[in-house]
C-alpha cells in the first residue's frame with residue numbers, strides 16, 4: 001500500500017471554510033498559502049455548472065479537491 005499524504009477530514013473542512021470565505025486557504029500543517037490549480041475545462045463535456053477546485057500545498061504536497069456547486073451550501 002502506497003503511503004499517500006492526505007489531510008484529515010477536519011483539516012479538509014478548515015481549508016474548505018477558508019476557501020468559501022474567499023480567502024486562499026493555508027495548509028493546516030505547514031502554514032503556507034496553498035496553490036490553486038484549475039481542473040478540467042470541458043474536455044469531458046460536463047454540461048452543467050460545476051466548478052472543481054484543486055488546492056495543493058507547495059511544501060508538503062498534500063492536496064484537496066472540492067466540487068463547488070453554485071447556489072448550494074453543504
Ligand SMILES: [Zn+2]
Nearest residue numbers: 027030057060
Ligand atoms: Zn503543507
